[in-house]
Structures are given as C-alpha cells and as structure tokens.
Amino acid sequence: GAGVSQSPRYKVAKRGQDVALRCDPISGHVSLFWYQQALGQGPEFLTYFQNEAQLDKSGLPSDRFFAERPEGSVSTLKIQRTQQEDSAVYLCASSLAVDDEQYFGPGTRLTVT
Amino acid sequence: QQPVQSPQAVILREGEDAVINCSSSKALYSVHWYRQKHGEAPVFLMILLKGGEQKGHEKISASFNEKKQQSSLYLTASQLSYSGTYFCGTTSLPMYSGGGADGLTFGKGTHLIIQP
Numbered sequence: 001g002a003g004v005s006q007s008p009r010y011k012v013a014k015r016g017q018d019v020a021l022r023c024d025p026i027s028g029h030v031s032l033f034w035y036q037q038a039l040g041q042g043p044e045f046l047t048y049f050q051n052e053a054q055l056d057k058s059g060l061p062s063d064r065f066f067a068e069r070p071e072g073s074v075s076t077l078k079i080q081r082t083q084q085e086d087s088a089v090y091l092c093a094s095s096l097a098v099d100d101e102q103y104f105g106p107g108t109r110l111t112v113t
Numbered sequence: 114q115q116p117v118q119s120p121q122a123v124i125l126r127e128g129e130d131a132v133i134n135c136s137s138s139k140a141l142y143s144v145h146w147y148r149q150k151h152g153e154a155p156v157f158l159m160i161l162l163k164g165g166e167q168k169g170h171e172k173i174s175a176s177f178n179e180k181k182q183q184s185s186l187y188l189t190a191s192q193l194s195y196s197g198t199y200f201c202g203t204t205s206l207p208m209y210s211g212g213g214a215d216g217l218t219f220g221k222g223t224h225l226i227i228q229p
Contacts, residue, residue: 091154
C-alpha cells in the first residue's frame with residue numbers, strides 16, 4: 001500500500017520567506033508526527049496530532065513554526081520568516097495508534113539561503 | 114534527555130554479528146529502533162514496550178532492560194543490506210498521557226558499514 005508521502009522533496013527559500021511543507025499520512029493512521037533532522041543527527045520531535053487535534057507542540061523551536069491537520073488526514077508544517085538555522089530535513093511520520101510503530105515519509109530538505 | 118547510543122560506528126564483514134546499545138538516564142516506557150540509509154526515510158525495525166511487549170521484523174531481535182534503562186539491538190549474520198545508520202527512539206511515558214513530549218526522543222545514531 002501507499003506509504004507516507006511528503007512534498008516538496010526539496011525546497012530552497014531565501015531568508016525571510018515563508019514556506020509550507022505537506023505530509024500525506026498512511027490512510028487510517030490516527031497519529032501524525034513532525035520531526036526535524038539536522039545533518040548527521042537523529043530526528044528531533046516537533047509536534048504531534050491525534051486526528052485533527054494537536055496534542056503536543058512542545059518541540060516547535062519558535063512561534064515562527066506552525067502546524068495544522070484540519071481534517072485529520074493531510075498535515076501542513078508552516079515556517080514563517082525562515083532563518084538559516086531552519087535548514088534541515090523535515091520528516092513526517094504516522095502511526096495507526098498511539099504508542100504504535102511510526103512510519104516515516106521521505107522528508108523535505110529545506111535549505112534557507 | 115537524548116538517549117546515548119554505542120558504538121558510534123562499526124564496520125563488519127558480511128556474515129558477522131553486531132550489537133548496538135541504547136541507554137537513557139530517564140526511566141523508559143518504550144524503545145523504538147529504526148534504520149536509515151543516506152537520503153532515505155527511517156525504516157521501522159522494532160518496538161519494545163515496558164512490560165515485555167515487542168513487535169518487529171522476524172530477522173531482528175532486541176532486548177529491553179527496564180531496570181537499567183537500556184536496550185540492545187542484535188544483528189546476526191549481517192548482510193550488505195544492513196548497512197546504514199541505526200537510531201533508537203525512546204519515550205518515558207505512554208503517549209498522550211499528559212506528561213510531556215509525545216514524540217520519540219532519538220539518539221545520535223550508530224553508523225553500520227557491512228563490507229563484502
């Protein structure tokens with residue numbers, strides 16, 4: 001079956017621009033997670049949704065980061081006024097249930113110039 | 114707090130065995146193991162929960178010592194396809210328990226290279 005998909009796969013933004021990253025989870029997966037992965041590091045948790053409810057946003061690094069999942073399926077991570085330190089791979093993962101295995105998408109590589 | 118993985122890197126000949134360790138300074142509820150190849154998504158290998166429940170691929174085995182807050186991943190008779198970076202991700206509480214971050218806290222990874 002189809003896995004988690006993310007778009008775009010690559011995004012180059014000039015400092016100060018806003019970007020929107022999309023995640024299509026596996027159909028029927030209740031939980032959706034966003035992670036940020038810097039080069040050579042493990043993924044770092046950003047935020048978590050259960051259906052359309054954002055239950056945890058403790059990992060969002062600043063108020064420039066915003067995520068939504070309005071209908072409980074597709075999710076968008078928005079970064080306003082991008083900074084160079086935002087350059088990373090943004091990974092989306094979904095799971096069928098809470099505390100279940102997470103299936104990751106291929107990620108969006110964001111480069112801020 | 115980020116779990117600590119060891120070793121940082123290991124090089125094996127095809128067919129050899131390896132053990133990758135993950136330890137935490139906090140009490141653990143679950144440990145998740147993933148393998149990531151360069152430029153690709155992390156791929157699920159194993160989940161171990163407090164209390165002994167495990168779920169994962171048949172050819173992968175792992176242990177979870179709740180008292181020592183440690184987990185180990187055992188790779189036997191390694192194949193070339195096993196090459197990649199292995200990450201452990203941990204939770205200290207059941208997700209959505211209101212106690213803190215609901216995502217996984219990942220270690221820095223262990224780089225595994227399998228040579229023919």
